[in-house]
Amino acid sequence: MRALVLDESGLGLDERRHEPVVGDLPPGEVLIRPTRMGVCSTDLELCKGYMAYEGVLGHEFVGVVEAVCKDVDKAWVGRRVVGEINCVCGQCDMCKGGLKEHCRDRTVLGIMGRDGCFAERFVLPAVNLHAVPDNVDDDRAVFVEPLAAALQVVRQLTIEGRPYVTVLGDGRLGLLCAQVLSTLNATVRCVGKHEAKLGLCEKWGIKHRLLEDVGLRQDQDIVVDCTGSASGLTTAMAMLRPRGTLVRKTTVAPGQMGEGFDLSPIVINELNVIGSRCGPFAEAVDWLSREAVDVVSLISKRMKLGDGPGVLEQAGKPGVIKVLLQP
Amino acid sequence: MRALVLDESGLGLDERRHEPVVGDLPPGEVLIRPTRMGVCSTDLELCKGYMAYEGVLGHEFVGVVEAVCKDVDKAWVGRRVVGEINCVCGQCDMCKGGLKEHCRDRTVLGIMGRDGCFAERFVLPAVNLHAVPDNVDDDRAVFVEPLAAALQVVRQLTIEGRPYVTVLGDGRLGLLCAQVLSTLNATVRCVGKHEAKLGLCEKWGIKHRLLEDVGLRQDQDIVVDCTGSASGLTTAMAMLRPRGTLVRKTTVAPGQMGEGFDLSPIVINELNVIGSRCGPFAEAVDWLSREAVDVVSLISKRMKLGDGPGVLEQAGKPGVIKVLLQP
Numbered sequence: 001m002r003a004l005v006l007d008e009s010g011l012g013l014d015e016r017r018h019e020p021v022v023g024d025l026p027p028g029e030v031l032i033r034p035t036r037m038g039v040c041s042t043d044l045e046l047c048k049g050y051m052a053y054e055g056v057l058g059h060e061f062v063g064v065v066e067a068v069c070k071d072v073d074k075a076w077v078g079r080r081v082v083g084e085i086n087c088v089c090g091q092c093d094m095c096k097g098g099l100k101e102h103c104r105d106r107t108v109l110g111i112m113g114r115d116g117c118f119a120e121r122f123v124l125p126a127v128n129l130h131a132v133p134d135n136v137d138d139d140r141a142v143f144v145e146p147l148a149a150a151l152q153v154v155r156q157l158t159i160e161g162r163p164y165v166t167v168l169g170d171g172r173l174g175l176l177c178a179q180v181l182s183t184l185n186a187t188v189r190c191v192g193k194h195e196a197k198l199g200l201c202e203k204w205g206i207k208h209r210l211l212e213d214v215g216l217r218q219d220q221d222i223v224v225d226c227t228g229s230a231s232g233l234t235t236a237m238a239m240l241r242p243r244g245t246l247v248r249k250t251t252v253a254p255g256q257m258g259e260g261f262d263l264s265p266i267v268i269n270e271l272n273v274i275g276s277r278c279g280p281f282a283e284a285v286d287w288l289s290r291e292a293v294d295v296v297s298l299i300s301k302r303m304k305l306g307d308g309p310g311v312l313e314q315a316g317k318p319g320v321i322k323v324l325l326q327p
Numbered sequence: 328m329r330a331l332v333l334d335e336s337g338l339g340l341d342e343r344r345h346e347p348v349v350g351d352l353p354p355g356e357v358l359i360r361p362t363r364m365g366v367c368s369t370d371l372e373l374c375k376g377y378m379a380y381e382g383v384l385g386h387e388f389v390g391v392v393e394a395v396c397k398d399v400d401k402a403w404v405g406r407r408v409v410g411e412i413n414c415v416c417g418q419c420d421m422c423k424g425g426l427k428e429h430c431r432d433r434t435v436l437g438i439m440g441r442d443g444c445f446a447e448r449f450v451l452p453a454v455n456l457h458a459v460p461d462n463v464d465d466d467r468a469v470f471v472e473p474l475a476a477a478l479q480v481v482r483q484l485t486i487e488g489r490p491y492v493t494v495l496g497d498g499r500l501g502l503l504c505a506q507v508l509s510t511l512n513a514t515v516r517c518v519g520k521h522e523a524k525l526g527l528c529e530k531w532g533i534k535h536r537l538l539e540d541v542g543l544r545q546d547q548d549i550v551v552d553c554t555g556s557a558s559g560l561t562t563a564m565a566m567l568r569p570r571g572t573l574v575r576k577t578t579v580a581p582g583q584m585g586e587g588f589d590l591s592p593i594v595i596n597e598l599n600v601i602g603s604r605c606g607p608f609a610e611a612v613d614w615l616s617r618e619a620v621d622v623v624s625l626i627s628k629r630m631k632l633g634d635g636p637g638v639l640e641q642a643g644k645p646g647v648i649k650v651l652l653q654p
Contacts, residue, residue, distance in 0.1 A: 242429030251594045275593035
């Protein structure tokens with residue numbers, strides 16, 4: 001089958017990747033044929049060496065279950081699904097303590113120890129699946145994973161007294177976070193570098209500013225770093241008031257912090273930094289089903305698996321928000 | 328007068344530093360003759376270029392008020408005092424919001440915009456002073472500032488369900504934090520690099536381990552980074568369980584993070600990082616008065632102002648805990 005594969009030599013299109021065999025599905029797992037896939041900043045960072053991952057790339061998808069291992073409910077076959085990306089053991093202290101996303105023995109779809117979804121077929125445990133309602137089409141459903149990640153920010157924050165919130169970054173995740181946070185009792189603005197992307201905030205009625213026009217005045221109560229770049233942390237620290245909260249969504253490959261990088265504002269201003277990763281899929285499906293968020297406007301470009309590494313190149317271009325892939 | 332002064336050329340002993348003049352005391356301020364002074368890691372970092380500070384060094388002291396500005400209560404004259412190091416405006420949003428340590432227009436004794444206490448005389452606002460009870464001698468009282476910083480950690484944490492707490496670093500601040508935290512309903516250990524320093528924990532009945540003997544197993548609920556070194560953050564992240572809390576006391580001069588420095592564990596493990604700086608002086612005085620903490624054992628060496636830059640050299644040596652200065 002066709003697949004986008006990352007190995008020592010970089011990202012390449014493998015036209016003859018070994019296809020998962022129905023008879024050999026691991027216990028509890030299912031075979032999925034993806035119909036839409038999304039490219040994420042994490043994919044770009046993996047290509048730069050983040051996590052030292054090798055294998056099929058990709059973790060955002062909507063698809064159809066084609067087959068299931070014999071221990072899995074056959075009702076899944078033929079259903080349209082999205083899937084959580086952390087594949088967990090169910091036995092460790094994290095799993096038993098309700099933090100299965102942090103399972104100590106996990107594999108992660110297209111990120112750690114498990115082939116991803118940028119392929120004609122891939123496998124995932126049935127417990128990871130969420131059925132997609134009929135009123136959420138593929139173009140929307142493929143946003144469940146990043147929307148869940150945006151919703152996670154809300155779960156980790158306490159919003160009281162109408163705080164000033166800056167979403168830093170006008171990319172894929174930033175524009176989702178801005179939409180989600182703007183439903184709260186907070187004064188939310190999105191700050192980015194791209195007038196065209198910020199134009200979407202205008203359409204949604206969300207405050208927005210170009211980074212170059214914003215003073216770094218230590219006056220924000222909360223800053224969510226969705227920049228996906230090493231400099232985002234320094235900017236966020238400069239925007240936060242003392243005792244403010246920095247939600248960090250950005251992961252970058254090691255060694256990008258630069259020479260004069262300075263973390264002392266965290267101590268001097270007694271900042272609270274909260275790392276934030278994967279979020280609640282069921283909630284994200286619900287938001288899409290209620291049309292509580294606009295994801296279709298985020299689609300910049302549609303490409304095909306066969307376009308190979310060019311897909312990642314496109315997703316990395318300044319003007320581009322979301323690149324969707326079809327098989 | 329004699330003073331230890333940091334300028335472009337480094338730290339030096341100035342034998343003829345201009346002495347503060349009683350008649351010229353700024354409104355609200357008092358003249359203090361320090362009787363004991365303590366050397367802190369921040370002093371060492373300032374000498375490396377942290378904060379770009381120039382002036383008399385030093386912010387830990389106990390001393391006697393020699394004179395007061397005419398608008399200050401004369402009852403202070405002759406009293407033995409310690410003093411908070413942040414000199415604040417009282418007018419800005421931080422001061423009015425109860426966060427005066429974060430005053431936007433502050434100066435900080437021996438750290439930012441105000442000559443410090445490593446001198447024969449120095450000045451400080453009267454509102455910063457705390458009288459020292461007779462049962463707390465000078466050797467103990469000089470520890471009020473660092474003890475308050477240790478107590479601040481407790482203020483910023485929620486301790487529930489007997490968490491596993493590691494105090495990382497067996498230096499001045501680490502040994503104070505270990506003592507303070509061990510009074511809580513938590514399993515506390517101090518992890519450091521120096522057998523002799525950790526021996527104090529043995530004496531106090533506090534668990535302790537050499538760093539080289541400790542597995543970095545992501546199993547601690549809380550880690551307090553008191554290492555004062557750039558590598559402390561990386562070690563702390565490797566010790567914390569997912570969703571654990573890292574209290575950061577360490578400030579280092581910019582650019583020491585090293586090439587492969589990687590902050591991604593904060594996001595991947597959804598860590599909570601809390602910056603922690605100055606703490607409650609009144610509480611620290613009370614702890615010393617109740618003899619709830621052993622500070623005298625921390626004194627490694629007594630030196631004099633006249634020993635000049637050698638004082639900082641001594642304080643920076645591996646085996647040394649606290650260096651006290653006398654005029």
